[in-house]
Amino acid sequence: MEAKERIIVALDVATIEEAKRLAIQLYPYVGGFKIGLELITSEGGPEVVRHLDDVCGRFYFAGMWEGNPSQIFYDGKFMDISNTVAGAARAVTRLGVKMFNVHCLGGVKMMSAAKKAAEEEASLRKTPRPLILGVTLLTSLDYKALRELRLIEDFSYADPVEQREAEKKILQRKVVELALVAQEAGLDGVIASAQEIELIRKWSQPRFLIVTPAIRPVWAVADDQKRIDTPSAAIKAGADYLVIGRPITQPPKEIGGPIEAVKKIIEEIESVL
Ligand code: C5P
Numbered sequence: 001m002e003a004k005e006r007i008i009v010a011l012d013v014a015t016i017e018e019a020k021r022l023a024i025q026l027y028p029y030v031g032g033f034k035i036g037l038e039l040i041t042s043e044g045g046p047e048v049v050r051h052l053d054d055v056c057g058r059f060y061f062a063g064m065w066e067g068n069p070s071q072i073f074y075d076g077k078f079m080d081i082s083n084t085v086a087g088a089a090r091a092v093t094r095l096g097v098k099m100f101n102v103h104c105l106g107g108v109k110m111m112s113a114a115k116k117a118a119e120e121e122a123s124l125r126k127t128p129r130p131l132i133l134g135v136t137l138l139t140s141l142d143y144k145a146l147r148e149l150r151l152i153e154d155f156s157y158a159d160p161v162e163q164r165e166a167e168k169k170i171l172q173r174k175v176v177e178l179a180l181v182a183q184e185a186g187l188d189g190v191i192a193s194a195q196e197i198e199l200i201r202k203w204s205q206p207r208f209l210i211v212t213p214a215i216r217p218v219w220a221v222a223d224d225q226k227r228i229d230t231p232s233a234a235i236k237a238g239a240d241y242l243v244i245g246r247p248i249t250q251p252p253k254e255i256g257g258p259i260e261a262v263k264k265i266i267e268e269i270e271s272v273l
Contacts, residue, residue, distance in 0.1 A: 001069055005031035006235065007262065008073050009212070010245030012036060014238045016043045016051050022249055023055040024260065027071070029262045032098055034243055035075040045074065049095045060096070065127055070098040073211075073243075077135055081105035082110045086117035093121040093216035099131035099211075101191060104178040111185035131209055134182030134190045136146060136175045139227065144165035146174075176200055194229030201238040213243040216267060219255060220247035230243065231265050242269075 003106055011019045016039075019241025023033055035048050046050040049072055053059060060065040074097045080083045085102060093099045102114050115132055122129035137146070146152045152170055157163040172195065179190045179200045197210055216228040223246055231242055244265065251261035 002273060003266045004029055006241050006269060008032040009248050010034045012245050014038055014042050016048055020051055020055055023052050025258055026262060027056055027219050030069040033072050034075050046095055051119050066097050070096050072097040074100040077101055077103055079106040080246045082113035085110050086113040088120040089114040089117040093118045094151050096127055097130050099133055101133040101135055104134040104136050104182045108181060108185045111182060111187055115186040124255060131188040134187045136178040136190055139193050143171060144172040167171040172196055173200060176203060193227050194234045195227055197237040197239055209240045211243060212239040215242045215244045216269060217247055231268045235269055236272050
C-alpha cells in the first residue's frame, strides 16, 4: 500500500458542508475519510455517505456502483443483539462503504452475525463487502474505569510504579485477547492504539488489519490524546491504516493548511516504507 492510501482523515465535524469542504481539498492526497457518530447523527449516515461519494467520484447507477472505490470508514461502532447488528451491517453494506466497525464486547456471535450479514448483502448486490473492524477496548477506558465496571480483576502493589506497570499490562493483554477473538469471529481487523500494535501483530495472522488512531506528528499538538505516536512510529510498529484528525484538519499555523499537513505526513510515512 502506498503512503497516501494509509491515511484516513477523521472528519469530526457537525455538518455535511464542513465535511465536504475538507474532503474536496484532501481527496487527492489520502486513502479515506472516517465519519463518526456526531456527523452521522446530525446529518444522517446515508446522506453523508452520498455527499462524500460525490466528492470522491463514486456513484450508484442502475443498481451498480460506478467510478472510484469507496473512501469511507463508517465509524458507527455497532453493538446490540446479533439480529439488530446484522441489520445494521446489511444497511451499511448497501451504502457501499469501504469499512465499518463493531464493538468486540458485543460478543463473538454478534461479530460473526455482522460479517455474515455483510457478506450476504454484498453478494446479493454484487459489490465488494466492506472491511469489518473490531473496537477492542475504548482507549478512554483505563484500569480504574474497567474496575468500576468489574471487567477486570482487582490487584494492588505497594509500589505505585509497579502498580502502574501492572495496570498497563493487564489492559494491553485484554486488548490483544479481544483482537484475537475478533479474528476468530472472522473480522478483518481491529482499531488499536500504537502501544498495542506490536503485540497484536505478534499473535494475529499476517493479513489481519490494524487501524490506529491517536497519531501526532512531532510538529502537531497532542490535543486531548494521551497515548500518542508519530505516523512513522505507528507504521513501523505494523499499522496498516492511520486515522488522523486534527493534525490534518486543524494544523498548526506554521505548517500551513490541511494539504500542506497531509503532504508532510505522506513524506514521513514514505521515509519508513
Ligand atoms: O483529531 P484526532 O487525530 O485526535 O482524531 C482521532 C479520531 O480517532 C477521532 O475521530 C477519535 O474519535 C478516533 N479515535 C481515537 N481513539 C480511539 C478510537 C477512535 O482517537 N481509541
